[in-house]
Amino acid sequence: xxxxxxxxxxxxxxxxxxxxxxxxxxxxxxxxxxxxxxxxxxxxxxxxxxxxxxxxxxxxxxxxxxxxxxxxxxxxxxxxxxxxxxxxxxxxxxxxxxxxxxxxxxxxxxxxxxxxxxxxxxxxxxxxxxxxxxxxxxxxxxxxxxxxxxxxxxxx
Numbered sequence: 001x002x003x004x005x006x007x008x009x010x011x012x013x014x015x016x017x018x019x020x021x022x023x024x025x026x027x028x029x030x031x032x033x034x035x036x037x038x039x040x041x042x043x044x045x046x047x048x049x050x051x052x053x054x055x056x057x058x059x060x061x062x063x064x065x066x067x068x069x070x071x072x073x074x075x076x077x078x079x080x081x082x083x084x085x086x087x088x089x090x091x092x093x094x095x096x097x098x099x100x101x102x103x104x105x106x107x108x109x110x111x112x113x114x115x116x117x118x119x120x121x122x123x124x125x126x127x128x129x130x131x132x133x134x135x136x137x138x139x140x141x142x143x144x145x146x147x148x149x150x151x152x153x154x155x156x
Contacts, residue, residue, distance in 0.1 A: 003098035015074025034073035052133035130154035
């Protein structure tokens with residue numbers, strides 16, 4: 001599976017965040033709280049939802065399933081003048097990304113194993129210290145082998 005290399009400009013996201021680890025995964029709880037409230041966000045650009053992660057600088061140097069990171073459930077907006085209660089703004093810095101079109105179960109980690117152990121080391125790119133994210137659109141379905149999403153990996 002080969003990615004498309006894309007350069008994106010800065011984006012404004014509005015959503016909710018929580019700190020977690022792989023061992024203490026709070027993704028379901030975060031999205032269960034965010035999704036019913038997404039309709040409260042003003043100036044949404046499209047119907048997509050961002051599953052965004054901010055990792056510490058050394059996160060990928062030594063794998064530790066207990067290492068903490070920040071996860072966001074968010075939507076892109078054209079401006080952030082009216083933020084719903086209990087939501088926040090995140091300014092996503094633009095830059096170069098490897099974008100993988102993934103089709104399969106959301107719970108299957110093999111795509112990430114491929115990206116980080118096969119594709120990235122052979123690609124000529126290195127991981128950049130910017131957020132990683134998935135864009136989930138109308139073809140994204142929970143626990144469905146036909147689910148589709150885009151996986152965005154920051155590179156340089």
